[in-house]
């Protein structure tokens with residue numbers, strides 16, 4: 474269909490509107506019946522999900538800070554938020570998984586802005602602007618090839634990203650080098666970073682085995698954060714703990730066949746800082 | 762002379778006339794209920810009212826939750842525990858709010874998909890789409906602010922990451938991040954700010970936008986699906 478003039482457009486709408494009013498049926502009781510059925514189905518689905526969720530709850534824990542387990546639809550609640558330590562899972566609600574997955578695809582620091590800001594903003598702008606971009610009057614999807622492609626590609630892409638995003642990063646066993654256990658288990662680092670020595674496979678942040686930061690770089694970023702990387706000084710880590718993590722990364726990131734990695738000489742105070750940082754940091758091989 | 766005794770019909774009619782004369786509300790309702798909609802309207806066109814229903818569920822369960830919830834670092838997790846484990850049917854209220862939010866997002870995508878497929882955003886309905894797109898963003902913002910309130914590990918860390926991501930945006934990013942955190946660091950005030958946005962500010966915006974959205978839908982009228990045989994037969998395509 475060709476573009477219409479403003480007047481033709483107005484008249485076409487008026488004609489259609491008159492036709493619908495003339496030949497239509499009253500909202501009440503006809504259309505509202507359908508609406509009520511759809512609403513009831515919605516309410517039943519929501520209650521059904523709640524009941525399935527609840528039916529799988531584990532026992533109420535004695536520890537007032539502990540989480541309560543659940544089944545297939547997830548726990549009733551996890552452990553109480555603890556800004557300091559313990560393992561954690563920075564995963565968002567499922568409908569943000571596709572954004573979360575974008576973070577992993579554009580994980581190089583220079584590219585990260587694409588995932589965090591540029592792509593979501595472009596999508597939002599495109600959505601708002603769409604009726605002003607597609608102004609042809611044709612409504613049948615079979616005659617709107619671009620719309621048809623978008624209508625197929627968007628859900629497929631969203632579902633694919635959501636599915637990929639739902640898979641948790643794989644985690645192996647941490648070595649017993651001082652700091653490895655802290656990196657992998659007591660701090661959330663492994664959720665975002667890959668580091669073979671610590672057995673972690675996170676992909677939100679850079680792969681530390683390949684980026685191989687030296688001690689000073691690592692220390693600054695761990696303490697003060699950068700981009701999506703949280704600032705751990707603000708999370709209450711002591712100077713020894715920060716230094717231990719930085720020293721561990723400088724020494725063991727990119728390690729080959731048990732020999733320390735290329736930046737090992739830059740590590741200051743390692744592994745003594747780990748011994749000073751407390752038992753979670755010292756690890757089995759502390760001091761050696 | 763005694764006034765005549767009103768008949769049963771008049772007992773209803775007189776107060777209605779009184780209201781109608783002073784407000785026009787009765788004829789407005791008659792118009793809303795008895796206006797004609799296309800004869801062969803499709804089931805896909807009920808998704809919008811399913812969204813309204815879901816929103817009402819969120820409002821009602823949200824009000825009930827707010828009666829027990831404490832937006833403080835010490836109280837938040839405690840009160841969620843109380844609601845889930847102890848309060849009568851608290852699990853159901855919290856469950857419906859939680860799963861209602863998932864349902865809301867699914868319905869939002871489906872409704873948007875149907876409007877897109879039927880080309881219902883085209884002239885003269887561009888503004889209807891625009892108000893819908895704003896609603897979409899407001900609802901997503903609701904999810905973001907609601908997620909923290911449980912204040913368990915996942916809620917906390919997902920919110921820290923989300924705020925930090927916002928902070929990486931050029932120019933405005935750091936301001937948005939500081940606004941959400943209430944200062945340079947994540948603190949108890951972050952929780953109250955999220956709570957106030959989640960249960961007061963954003964729902965207010967959503968209610969206003971739904972009002973505008975529905976006004977436009979009713980004013981312009983919905984169309985029958987583009988594949989409507991009924992219209993084709995009447996030679997009206």
Ligand code: HEM
Nearest residue numbers: 806808809810812813881882889890893894896897983984
């Ligand atoms: C809180 C969220 C929303 C609510 C409660 C809502 C409600 C409704 C209702 C009740 C209708 C009447 C027809 C139908 O049910 O299909 C409608 C139509 C419409 N909606 Fe929404 N909607 C929402 C979000 C959206 C979004 C996200 C978009 C798109 C970006 C959108 C775009 C439209 C358009 C263009 C129409 C007109 C369709 C026509 O006239 O045939 N809405 N909406």
